[in-house]
């Protein structure tokens with residue numbers, strides 16, 4: 001007999017079905033017991049009116065793996081209006097111990113560190129799982145939307161010889177007697193690959209040795225990257241990014257519809273043109289209201305991003321806001337200056353619900369500009385010889401962006417801490433599970 005998913009039960013009323021899954025909960029009442037079986041798609045209620053079977057199930061720990069064969073029947077009070085009756089139950093694997101945190105409650109009741117310590121089990125909870133359904137749909141939507149626009153997916157090395165985003169936040173690795181690093185981003189390789197495919201994207205892990213403990217930083221996260229050749233300036237990149245995010249939102253709505261309903265999410269509408277504010281204007285707006293002196297500050301603090309998020313919602317009815325024209329001082333050496341003012345750049349951040357989600361911009365593309373930019377920062381061009389070779393041999397004007405996958409999902413599901421949307425987060429104190 002073929003297996004039926006719990007989610008298919010409503011369509012199988014009146015039929016004999018075979019379910020497989022985990023013992024989510026056993027509720028013993030005086031005359032009858034209810035077994036709630038969980039599989040990867042949902043829950044099913046199984047009516048146990050055989051006292052011996054109920055007693056046998058009661059001796060099992062929750063999370064034991066079961067096979068249940070019975071008849072699907074309409075039942076108004078059961079999940080999705082259907083339950084399984086006259087069951088035959090086979091124990092496939094008896095769990096060796098009770099779960100560290102009870103999984104049957106609608107919401108997990110434990111502190112975040114406990115949930116993370118026991119992630120191999122707590123991730124099974126329907127609400128935990130739902131967050132990663134949103135993650136999976138996001139990646140699918142990102143890929144689909146860029147592929148439809150002629151982008152080619154690449155995978156670039158994560159063991160690298162030089163820091164891409166500045167030297168401080170990089171993990172060193174012992175590499176056959178030499179020093180190597182874990183890639184902070186696919187930046188150099190995605191740019192090089194513009195010379196091959198013109199339009200590329202990558203979904204992959206990146207590593208940041210940031211020694212701080214914040215609710216929005218991980219030491220390993222998933223970066224959604226793209227790079228585009230033959231652009232006029234950063235505004236062409238912003239248009240592609242807008243479409244990529246619209247594709248992500250659409251995929252979450254369709255492919256993760258169950259998760260969206262369970263978590264009661266509002267998936268944002270992406271405006272055709274995302275509102276945009278120049279960095280200096282943004283500082284003036286904030287200063288005018290808060291009285292802070294921000295002139296000369298090279299970056300926005302998290303509180304400023306939150307303020308701008310509120311402003312965008314109020315003034316533009318948008319949950320997204322581009323901030324453009326960041327000062328050169330805080331941007332990596334590959335950043336293209338603003339042709340009108342070399343102290344500023346053709347770069348941008350995209351804020352989503354008051355938090356930085358994306359950084360991107362136009363890059364330098366002339367070999368001599370790279371040599372000058374490295375010299376100005378006192379960097380040895382020899383360290384970047386592989387990267388520079390691409391520019392020596394002709395590269396078009398290009399630009400791209402990098403987006404933190406967990407940042408997107410955490411805003412979407414309203415997570416208080418980004419660790420809630422990383423399967424097995426890596427942070428200052430956490431290298432396991």
Ligand code: AMO
Pocket residue numbers: 165184185187208210216217218219221223225226356357358359360361400401402403404405406407
């Ligand atoms: P940047 O370093 O700003 O840019 O990173 C891009 C985006 O990645 C996310 N992010 C993080 N998410 C979780 N934990 C972290 N520690 C973390 N650090 C960054 C943010 C951020 O906006 N090469 C450039 C991108 C480009 O220009 O193409 C880069 O890596 O959402």
